[in-house]
Amino acid sequence: MRRMSTDVSNLPLGSRVVVRWRLEAPDPATGATLTDAVGTLLSRDGETVTVETSRGPVTIPTSRITAAKEVPPKPSRRGASHLALSIEDLQRVMTPAWGAVERATLGDWALRASAGYTQRGNSVVPVGSPGKPLADAIADVEDWYAARGLPAKFALAGPQGFDPAGDPLGALLLDRGYTIGSLTLNMTAAREKIVAADPGGPSLTVSRDLTPQWLEVYRRTRxxxxxxxxxVLLDSPRVIFASIAPGGGLSQQLGLRTAGAAGITPIALARIGIGAGWAGLGAVWTDPAYRGRGLAAHLTAGLAALLREEGISLIHLQVEHDNDTATRLYRRLGFDVHSSYAYLTSPDTRTETR
Structure with missing residues (x-):
């Protein structure tokens, strides 16, 4: 398991955390010298952090902190841990796993802009309250995106197959001429189930840096x-890039032609973004000439195994609802459909075409 750090400066305010700290004196009942505070990180400065626990706020001197880390939100229902999170909490968990060039908030809503690169990087996550009437909040969002030459876009979530028109925000957006598109499934899984489903395969090349070789191939995919x-690719609290490159070992294992010297162009890619105590899988791609060989499954399972060192046990991913090939793959690996979302996009004529 990944060691918890004593550095709390990078823990997001509002996130759920566990902070271990030294008591001034041993507990008279148990003799313990350490205790944990689990809850929402309310504030921090150079000398203290305050955590809202189930028993009320706890203020802890930073000099006494021995370990701290972000943990997943509390389950909202019974069942498997990867399915026990509410739809809203999963949206919150997913938000830091994919990056953005610019982030802002409107009340609880999260706004993201990235010069038009990916819908996730250029959309609102409207979870919680915007702090004002919905109509006013929509107008503010539209102004914010128009100032960046982008259409306002909302990632509206609900149960699988939900109708955005049945949601209060969705109904308002549709009345304003917004269009529905890119229906997407949120799939989740427990780490060890994915690891156990590994079909086996060649070794992975793994890096926390965005290497030129990985980026070169990724640019061919979209x-x-x-x-x-x-x-965007680097803007997560923690990120892992993985790839598979052809070579002698791979050619023998898969019955493919010899590909040449080591260090050649990767033929399979994937990325993990870690935040809010979960890992988000994305950017999974295999060269068409090498598909049907289990590389995507092996890459996914290999990344899941690496999450043991990160102390992360839950994984999420997003797949278009009609991508049957990908959905079957992830189901075989152990992912289940948790919920879904759709993008509702403004017809605002103030924005530039990108």
Whole structure:
């Protein structure tokens, strides 16, 4: 398990954390010298942190902290841990796993802009309250995106197959001429189930840095925006890039032609973004010439195994609702559909075409 750090400066305010700290004197009943505070991180400064626990706020001198880390939100229902989170809490968990060039908040809502690169990087996560009437909040969101030459876009979540028109926010957006698109499934899984489903395969190349080779191949998989793409890919609290490159061992194992010297262009990619106590899998891709060989499954399971060192036991991913091939793959690995979301996009004519 990943060791908890004594550094609390990078823990997001409002996140759920566990902070271990030294008592002034041993507990008279148990003799313990350490205790844990589990709850929401309310504040921090150079000398103290305050955690809202189930028993009330606890203020802890930073000099007494021996370990601290972010942990997943509390389950909201019974069942498997990866399915026990509410739809809203999963949206909160997913938000830091994919990056953005610019982030802002409107009450509880999270706004993201990334020069048009990816819908996730250029949309609102409307979870919680915006702190004002919905109509006013929508107008503020539209102004914020228009100032950046982008259409306002809301990632509206609900149960699988939900109708955005049945949601109060969704109904208002549709009345304003917003269009529904990119219906997406949120799939979740427990780490060890994915690890156990590994079909086996060649070794992975893993890095916390965005290497030129990984980025070069990724640019072939979709339209990118120089500068914005790199920022988005790196903008998670923790990130892991993985790839598989062909070589002698891979060619023998898969019955493929010899690919040449080591260090050549990868033929399979994946990325993990870690935040809010979960890992988000994305950017999974295999060269068409090498598909059907189990590389995507092996890459996913290999990354899941690496999460043991990160102390992360839960994984989420997003897949378009009609991508049957990907959905079958992830189900075989042990992922279940948790919920879904749709993008509702403004027809605002103030924005530029990108």
């Amino acid at each position: 339209t990118t925006v120089p500068g914005a793409t790199e920022t």
